[in-house]
Amino acid sequence: MKGKTVVATGATSGVGEKAVLALARMGARIVLVARDQARAQATLGQLERVAPGLGHAAHLADLSSMADTRRVGGLIAGSEPRIDVLVNNAGAMFADRRVTPEGLERTFALNHMAYFLMTRALGGTLRASAPARVVSTASDAHAWASLDFADLQGAKAYSGWRAYGRSKLANILFTREAARRFAGSGVTVNCFHPGFVASRFGSETGGWVSRLVPLARAFALTPDQGADTLVYLASSPEVADVTGGYFVKRKRAEPSAAARDDAAAKRLWLASEALAGP
Template structure:
């Protein structure tokens, strides 16, 4: 990865932090993105010390805010003329309904629309570095889910896990649709399931439900190091240089759920995402 420039969102903890460290260890120039300025700077220093790589940058953005996503993209565009790898990793699970600063249900805003908006805003930098790669951290939680266009923001009925699963299905559909649109550009995009990872993902909430989830995660979850392997693989391995629109589990190309292979739904989700972000994209 020497000579490659990689941007990793959600890079201050969990699999995002491990992904960023492993890419830095492989010699890549790494741009860390996180919400907390202190944690971003601490992670940047940590990576430099642990990898001996001084080409590590940190940028601060709350990706649930579309204005913040746009500001981040503009900063990246001002500082860098190309981007070899974009790892869309930031995400969260909310057991109670809440809305972003844009008035959008938080799970959908952070887990899907942030991926959609940031990726599209940085596409020209990815095309400039082709062959380049986009990595989408999704989840096997997408299996059994569907995109409820009639209640996309769970206003009528909210269940945290179901809403999360819908957002992860949206991730896989986004990767599928964008892969189609990027054919012939030299830019690939693939989605992945990292596994059930025992990371800060499960430490963010309070209450009985979160306590149960933490206990279960402690029993069955894998480490962040194990969970980051497929992200690093998709970002760096020559084996997948020309693979696009696929879904990976444990570094293997597997079939996602049938709902994630529906091109009509993927196209409709794209159009809705354009409307919700005010973004005009090429077909």
């Protein structure tokens, strides 16, 4: 990873933070996108300690906002002449249905649309930097989910678990369609399931989930263990030419039938384009 630049969202705690620290130790320069300035500065401090003098940087953005995601994506595209890896990792689950000022349900906005918008914003730079990689954090929570294209925002019926599962299904469908669209460019696109990890995930969910998660963490993987497949997909020569895959514990796995539906993947991409605008 020496001389390479990695742009990463959701990298100030948990799996994302451990992944960027590991990649920095391998020689990568890290560009963070974070919501919280204090945590961003703390992570930059850690990066500087483990891999000093590489010019690690941080940008602040609310990735549940399409406008802010477009802004920070454009800023990074304009300031980074080379991007070797884009890591889409920011995500959350919310017990109550709330919508963003742009009218999107928050889980869908943060867990799916931010992936879509960041990849679109940096796509030109990734192509120009090829060989390059996009790695996105999905989950086996997709397995019980299905997409309702007539109700992508969960307005008819909402539960936090259902919305989260659908967003993770969307991550895998996004990966499949993005891989198809980047085919032949030298840019690979893959996603992975990190496992249940002891991290900040669930701390802002609300309701009974926020009460249960601290108890469940006693049986969870460490963030380093959860980050292992992310680091592998971002750096290993073994997967340099692999694209469109869903990985678990460094192995390519078969997701649910709904996640293998290429027609749904294309339909989701077109719906996302319509929501995102030009």
